[in-house]
Amino acid sequence: MRLDLKLTGCRAVTMDPARPAAHTIGIWQGRIAGLDEQVEHLPAAETVDLGNAVVLPGFIDAHTHLAWNGRRTIDVTGLATVTQVVERLAGAPGEGWIEASGYDRRIMDRPLTAADLDPVTGERLLYIADISGHACVVNSVVLRQLPGITSDGWLTENEQLAARSLRLPYSLEEIVAELHRSARQVLSEGVTMCAEAGIGAGLIASSPLEAAAYQRAELPIRVQLMVSAYVLHDVAAEPADGISRAIDLGLHTGFGGDMLSLGAMKLWTDGGMIARTAALSEPYIGTTNSGQLAESDEFMRAAIVDGHHAGWQLAIHAIGDRAIDFTLDAVAEAQRRRPREDARHRIEHCGLVRPHQLERIATLGLIPVVQPTFLWSYGDDYSEIMGEKRAPWMYRGRSFLDHGITVAGSSDRPVADGSPLRAIEFMVRRRSRGGRAVGPDEAITVEEAIRAYTLGSAYACRKEHVLGSLTPGKLADLVVLGDDPRTSDAIADIPVLATIVGGTLMPQRSS
Ligand SMILES: [Zn+2]
Incomplete structure (x- = not known):
């Protein structure tokens, strides 16, 4: 047997009680073929000496929003006065909807209202997402399209959903670009799989065709799609x-499958x-x-x-x-x-x-x-x-x-x-x-x-039989770190040196 990749010089923390540590990892056909003496004697197409770097199973983020995260919007993060937010939005490029995110009502000098925003938005529709994901601020052009809702511009929950649905859907092309941006970002942090928390309908949906965007994107990370309960409907089954x-x-x-699943x-x-x-x-x-x-x-x-x-x-x-x-x-x-x-x-x-x-x-x-x-x-x-x-x-x-x-x-x-x-x-x-x-x-x-x-x-994510530990037979998803979290006193600052998905070394985003 010839391995595809042999990683030597590892300080691997396997999370597998049967063999908690390892220094050599053999990878074949996207899976972990064996550890230490199981693979040391085998030839490999490529051998990489990790120089005593720490290796963990790839991180799995069990609840994330990749499309939303990758969306390019006007960023108002950290702005704490109405004047600052309004200035940031003035002269928004393009036409059609103006979308902003990062608004934090809790830090504002006073809550932003539609009346503050109308002078800079003219007849364009405006949606400012609150960082909670459960609220937004809109301008009067949007409010006029929401008969039955009385508000100064701040909308939460179901009223927010009504405003949001005016903007939807995004095109598949837009969603695919958003997904790739997010995938690059999460890989740079050692994440090899994400569960996307609610596609198809509801507050954080992007399109009724959302699953198609994931198929089209062919992302370099594994993704599991959670489907919004709002798409449940009556069926005439036996x-x-x-x-x-x-x-x-x-x-x-x-x-x-292993890369994309429900x-x-x-x-x-x-x-x-x-x-x-x-x-x-x-x-x-x-x-x-x-x-x-x-x-x-x-x-x-x-x-x-x-x-x-x-x-x-x-x-x-x-x-x-x-x-x-x-x-x-x-x-x-x-x-x-x-x-x-x-x-x-x-x-x-x-x-x-x-x-x-x-x-x-x-x-x-x-x-x-x-x-x-x-x-x-x-x-x-x-x-x-x-x-x-x-x-x-x-x-x-x-x-x-x-x-x-x-x-x-x-x-x-x-x-x-x-x-x-x-x-x-x-x-x-x-x-x-x-x-x-x-x-x-x-x-x-x-x-x-x-x-x-x-x-x-x-x-x-019901994937523990193939992911989550460095165990022979499981998928070869790993993260290479510059230090051991178990002994570090600044875990958050440990550099992520490399991320490997299915035995393939992923390019790191230069930050
Ligand atoms: Zn969520």
């Missing part, structure tokens, strides 16, 4: 199949903490607002039960503890009505978990798909709005693991920073960007954090 609603052709979780069905039960729309059992501190559920109980319960019946793994967006209560009840009901082994439903974000909810998450076999960098970026703000009692319950780590719950790492990019190493550092240190301790009791070890971003996220 009654004995017991499936009343499905997507076209009865496609469901698991369809596809993942979970994505559902939204509430909003987010940035927009104060995450559904809580007690109000945000200093307010009477407890957030909101995204849809009627009836709609969401039906989507969960029908999606479960149709064979989907469900990825249920639930951030507030009230939304998590709802999710736990609905999943329990779906399982009661039609028990399914290893359904492996996921809770996307799982942001605020009361102590007694932990047991139920474990019992139902649910997987929290967490975004540690939310707390790195926004932990100071979130701690304030949750208050002393609840702040330690946010984006847990230790308590999940202690309850035997598998934790999956993810970023929700572009809502928060996408670097897995930064997320791992946060999971270990639990310090916000501003230096504040956020739920320090939820800290986990570096190895546990790496596991969340490799085997944990592979498990959440």
